Amino acid sequence: MTSQAHEFQYYFDEMKSIWGEMSEGRRIIPFCTPVIRNPKFLVISTNHSEHFAYKDPARSDEISDAFAMKIPTDCNSYIHHDHGFARGLQNLAGSAQAKYPEFKISQEWVGTNRCAIQTPDGGLDYLSGNPRFLDCQKRMDKLLKKFIADIKPKNVILSGLHASKLYYLGDLQHMHCKKVLFGKGSSETFNLIPLWNASYFPNARKSSERLLQAIEDGFCKF
Numbered sequence: 001m002t003s004q005a006h007e008f009q010y011y012f013d014e015m016k017s018i019w020g021e022m023s024e025g026r027r028i029i030p031f032c033t034p035v036i037r038n039p040k041f042l043v044i045s046t047n048h049s050e051h052f053a054y055k056d057p058a059r060s061d062e063i064s065d066a067f068a069m070k071i072p073t074d075c076n077s078y079i080h081h082d083h084g085f086a087r088g089l090q091n092l093a094g095s096a097q098a099k100y101p102e103f104k105i106s107q108e109w110v111g112t113n114r115c116a117i118q119t120p121d122g123g124l125d126y127l128s129g130n131p132r133f134l135d136c137q138k139r140m141d142k143l144l145k146k147f148i149a150d151i152k153p154k155n156v157i158l159s160g161l162h163a164s165k166l167y168y169l170g171d172l173q174h175m176h177c178k179k180v181l182f183g184k185g186s187s188e189t190f191n192l193i194p195l196w197n198a199s200y201f202p203n204a205r206k207s208s209e210r211l212l213q214a215i216e217d218g219f220c221k222f
Helices: 005-020 057-069 084-097 133-151 201-216
Strands: 041-045 109-113 155-159 178-181 189-195
Touching (some): 005 133, 041 133, 109 133, 189 201
Parallel strands (some): 041 109, 155 189
Antiparallel strands (some): 178 189
């Protein structure tokens, strides 16, 4: 599976433009994996932290700079880097493999965020007070839905409450996996799977149970 980065430069540029209005010098990272059409999974989380390499700030900066510069063509951060979110996703996949050995993270997993600005560990606490935030988020949400309709993933994992609000209201506990049309006039659907944030390990069991239930109920195709 090869990346088609040139086809998706529009989304990279648009994300840069949207969040550039309030980045205040912070990196804007649209994607942390190659982008392909019809991926098995599209993972959408909150935003990127500054820690792409465990206990190695210099390497983390190097990775961050590369992702902020262009869409990755080979490097998939869920596979090739050691950070909390990647470990959380790998643990999630591992929990499914006991029953479904073929469930594995691969280059057919695409990753992005509902907010493209990289922040320290506090996440959106650094950004949500900015008066431009809600407008930028609204424009990003519209772009993400257009992106989903374009690449047509089989499954979309929404990792965490902020990401889940792209499609849901309320709290995560009461959200349900479902099939969603790619757009008006489309007869094609994708599976929408709202989970707890993969970086927060205390909720790993709940995410694992929901994923397994999604598979059993026909809301996760792999």
